[in-house]
Amino acid sequence: MKLETKKELFTNPLYLESGRILEPYELVYETYGEMNEDKSNVILVTHALSGSHHAAGRYDGDRKPGWWDGLIGDGKAIDTSRFFVICVNVIGSCYGSTGPMSQMYPSQERYRLKFPVITVKDMVKAQRILLSRLGVDQLHAIIGGSMGGMQALHFAIEFPSISKHTIAMAATHATRPWAIAFNKVVQEAIIKDPKFKNGNYDPEDFKDSGFTGLAVGRMAGHISYLSPESMDRKFGRAYVETDGLFELFGKFQVERYLEYNGYGFSKWFDPLSYLYITKAINIFDISRGYDSLDEALKKIKTDLHLISFKRDLLFMPEEMKEIKTVMDSQGQRDLVSYYEIDSDYGHDAFLVELDKFSDYVANVLNQ
Amino acid sequence: MKLETKKELFTNPLYLESGRILEPYELVYETYGEMNEDKSNVILVTHALSGSHHAAGRYDGDRKPGWWDGLIGDGKAIDTSRFFVICVNVIGSCYGSTGPMSQMYPSQERYRLKFPVITVKDMVKAQRILLSRLGVDQLHAIIGGSMGGMQALHFAIEFPSISKHTIAMAATHATRPWAIAFNKVVQEAIIKDPKFKNGNYDPEDFKDSGFTGLAVGRMAGHISYLSPESMDRKFGRAYVETDGLFELFGKFQVERYLEYNGYGFSKWFDPLSYLYITKAINIFDISRGYDSLDEALKKIKTDLHLISFKRDLLFMPEEMKEIKTVMDSQGQRDLVSYYEIDSDYGHDAFLVELDKFSDYVANVLNQ
Numbered sequence: 001m002k003l004e005t006k007k008e009l010f011t012n013p014l015y016l017e018s019g020r021i022l023e024p025y026e027l028v029y030e031t032y033g034e035m036n037e038d039k040s041n042v043i044l045v046t047h048a049l050s051g052s053h054h055a056a057g058r059y060d061g062d063r064k065p066g067w068w069d070g071l072i073g074d075g076k077a078i079d080t081s082r083f084f085v086i087c088v089n090v091i092g093s094c095y096g097s098t099g100p101m102s103q104m105y106p107s108q109e110r111y112r113l114k115f116p117v118i119t120v121k122d123m124v125k126a127q128r129i130l131l132s133r134l135g136v137d138q139l140h141a142i143i144g145g146s147m148g149g150m151q152a153l154h155f156a157i158e159f160p161s162i163s164k165h166t167i168a169m170a171a172t173h174a175t176r177p178w179a180i181a182f183n184k185v186v187q188e189a190i191i192k193d194p195k196f197k198n199g200n201y202d203p204e205d206f207k208d209s210g211f212t213g214l215a216v217g218r219m220a221g222h223i224s225y226l227s228p229e230s231m232d233r234k235f236g237r238a239y240v241e242t243d244g245l246f247e248l249f250g251k252f253q254v255e256r257y258l259e260y261n262g263y264g265f266s267k268w269f270d271p272l273s274y275l276y277i278t279k280a281i282n283i284f285d286i287s288r289g290y291d292s293l294d295e296a297l298k299k300i301k302t303d304l305h306l307i308s309f310k311r312d313l314l315f316m317p318e319e320m321k322e323i324k325t326v327m328d329s330q331g332q333r334d335l336v337s338y339y340e341i342d343s344d345y346g347h348d349a350f351l352v353e354l355d356k357f358s359d360y361v362a363n364v365l366n367q
Numbered sequence: 368m369k370l371e372t373k374k375e376l377f378t379n380p381l382y383l384e385s386g387r388i389l390e391p392y393e394l395v396y397e398t399y400g401e402m403n404e405d406k407s408n409v410i411l412v413t414h415a416l417s418g419s420h421h422a423a424g425r426y427d428g429d430r431k432p433g434w435w436d437g438l439i440g441d442g443k444a445i446d447t448s449r450f451f452v453i454c455v456n457v458i459g460s461c462y463g464s465t466g467p468m469s470q471m472y473p474s475q476e477r478y479r480l481k482f483p484v485i486t487v488k489d490m491v492k493a494q495r496i497l498l499s500r501l502g503v504d505q506l507h508a509i510i511g512g513s514m515g516g517m518q519a520l521h522f523a524i525e526f527p528s529i530s531k532h533t534i535a536m537a538a539t540h541a542t543r544p545w546a547i548a549f550n551k552v553v554q555e556a557i558i559k560d561p562k563f564k565n566g567n568y569d570p571e572d573f574k575d576s577g578f579t580g581l582a583v584g585r586m587a588g589h590i591s592y593l594s595p596e597s598m599d600r601k602f603g604r605a606y607v608e609t610d611g612l613f614e615l616f617g618k619f620q621v622e623r624y625l626e627y628n629g630y631g632f633s634k635w636f637d638p639l640s641y642l643y644i645t646k647a648i649n650i651f652d653i654s655r656g657y658d659s660l661d662e663a664l665k666k667i668k669t670d671l672h673l674i675s676f677k678r679d680l681l682f683m684p685e686e687m688k689e690i691k692t693v694m695d696s697q698g699q700r701d702l703v704s705y706y707e708i709d710s711d712y713g714h715d716a717f718l719v720e721l722d723k724f725s726d727y728v729a730n731v732l733n734q
Binding site for chain 2: 174175176177178180181182184185188189192194212215216217219220222223226227228231232234235236237252253254255258259262282285313316
């Protein structure tokens with residue numbers, strides 16, 4: 001599989017949903033496989049909150065491959081021997097695309113809290129502009145999970161003819177207060193951590209021991225990505241040995257997992273990006289700008305596949321099913337299918353239980 | 368209804384499950400109604416994590432009555448015109464019973480992190496000793512929800528003949544990693560807040576603006592007390608007006624709710640008590656000290672009523688049902704009943720949806 005990482009600079013303003021602009025801005029992206037001559041084999045993969053454009057393959061020295069490496073590659077469900085796959089780091093993120101820690105041109109300073117509020121629709125718009133620059137006006141498919149699924153839905157509504165197939169997984173049509181509440185914990189933990197310094201932190205300070213606010217908040221996030229059943233299997237009530245002060249009865253494995261992942265994450269993910277992206281997720285509502293959800297969904301012309309996981313406790317199956325119900329009721333039955341996967345893993349199933357939907361994805365792409 | 372608040376000092380040591388002792392210790396409690404001559408009308412009500420002995424009635428100037436006031440009172444399900452009701456603040460708590468901010472006699476200092484780890488079984492043992500002092504060796508009933516339900520279960524196993532009826536609601540037989548994970552968020556948020564000062568904080572510092580660590584952690588707790596459905600009804604995606612920096616698109620009602628309740632709570636609940644009580648909940652397992660859950664449950668002689676709420680996302684119905692299944696399978700079918708209440712409110716249903724179980728409770732008590 002041919003893997004390339006590229007960056008594009010855009011000097012025209014990006015008009016944001018908030019009314020503000022981003023100018024200039026950069027997008028970093030990866031591609032897998034090769035584009036055919038008539039550019040008819042392009043698939044866009046969209047990433048989630050803490051994901052990046054590194055969806056597949058492995059760089060020299062990397063311990064882990066890209067986040068959907070099990071799905072994307074030669075001979076895999078998203079077959080890079082046939083398709084040319086693009087994954088773009090969203091604006092607002094911290095992997096190279098323009099985000100709150102980017103330079104606020106022409107000033108030499110970083111944006112920090114002066115970065116504009118961005119929405120998932122803005123992320124999608126920026127990717128659409130990148131595709132235009134690459135000369136791609138027709139995609140074979142768009143596929144993504146969680147916030148990636150939100151992007152896929154926005155693409156289907158805002159750019160109805162851009163893609164033949166759209167697969168949105170583990171997402172929702174509008175973020176519910178339940179998911180907003182989880183994001184509130186992490187936002188509050190970040191903003192109130194004295195080391196946040198109202199956004200004026202030195203990111204180097206977090207490289208070694210992490211950033212408590214983000215670590216603690218991320219622990220709450222992890223709860224929403226799993227399920228009681230997957231935690232039972234992963235951890236049970238097993239103890240790990242410890243010698244700390246407040247640990248007379250030992251520490252539970254689940255506690256060590258949360259510490260390890262929470263603090264680990266906070267060493268490399270930017271707190272401001274986390275604030276801006278969770279904000280984008282909170283205000284996500286595909287009907288914003290339309291009279292109703294019905295009106296928004298009426299714009300869809302693509303063949304749309306909604307995939308949910310039974311015990312997804314962040315974005316629940318009924319939220320995706322509602323899209324299907326509305327579309328069915330307004331004569332779009334032929335366009336939309338809904339597939340609920342029998343899984344008790346939780347939200348992260350879209351990253352983990354690939355064997356449960358690989359065939360489905362491959363079938364859609366081969367249509 | 369006659370309401371009295373009392374305090375008892377115990378100078379004999381309380382032998383704790385950890386092998387440590389508490390000596391001396393105090394228990395504060397409330398009583399409602401009047402004890403009859405043969406002391407046969409006594410009901411013990413056990414409280415939850417952030418609850419107190421103030422279960423019913425109202426003091427002068429109080430905005431709110433006790434936490435189960437809808438259930439306890441003259442003519443109510445727990446009828447104080449017939450029963451004498453006792454509710455004891457658990458050891459480790461911060462409402463007057465001995466806890467981490469109590470004096471570490473004979474020293475003049477507070478225990479703080481030198482307070483021993485306590486278990487739910489220890490809380491129960493202390494209450495048993497208090498009952499003995501009051502000359503009560505037979506209860507008509509024990510009833511509690513959440514950690515109160517855990518106490519009721521321990522009573523049923525450790526003191527099999529003390530109570531005729533036992534009602535345990537919204538609890539579990541052993542805390543699962545899912546619930547431990549929620550507690551981990553709050554523990555980590557407290558311990559890592561610089562104002563915690565390794566337990567050496569001045570509680571006066573939190574009286575005005577609260578304590579961020581506990582507030583943020585409590586927000587995570589609130590998620591586990593509610594459900595997606597109850598949050599939809601309570602908040603939807605409604606905005607409230609704000610003028611903050613990071614709030615271009617407004618603040619959601621659910622965010623304001625979490626802030627209001629999180630910071631409010633942190634002004635009056637002691638962080639160390641929160642650490643110790645969540646620890647007790649994490650290590651709660653009614654089979655500890657026995658070969659198996661089966662062996663522990665075999666000790667039960669009381670008429671046991673298990674009540675769960677369908678969308679309790681903290682302690683799930685299947686956890687209570689397992690107690691019923693085990694008891695049924697080992698010849699205790701006549702002792703145990705299981706009642707799953709149709710509610711999508713979430714864990715807090717045991718505090719809120721009283722109309723859904725008042726009659727059931729009244730019937731049990733009238734048997």
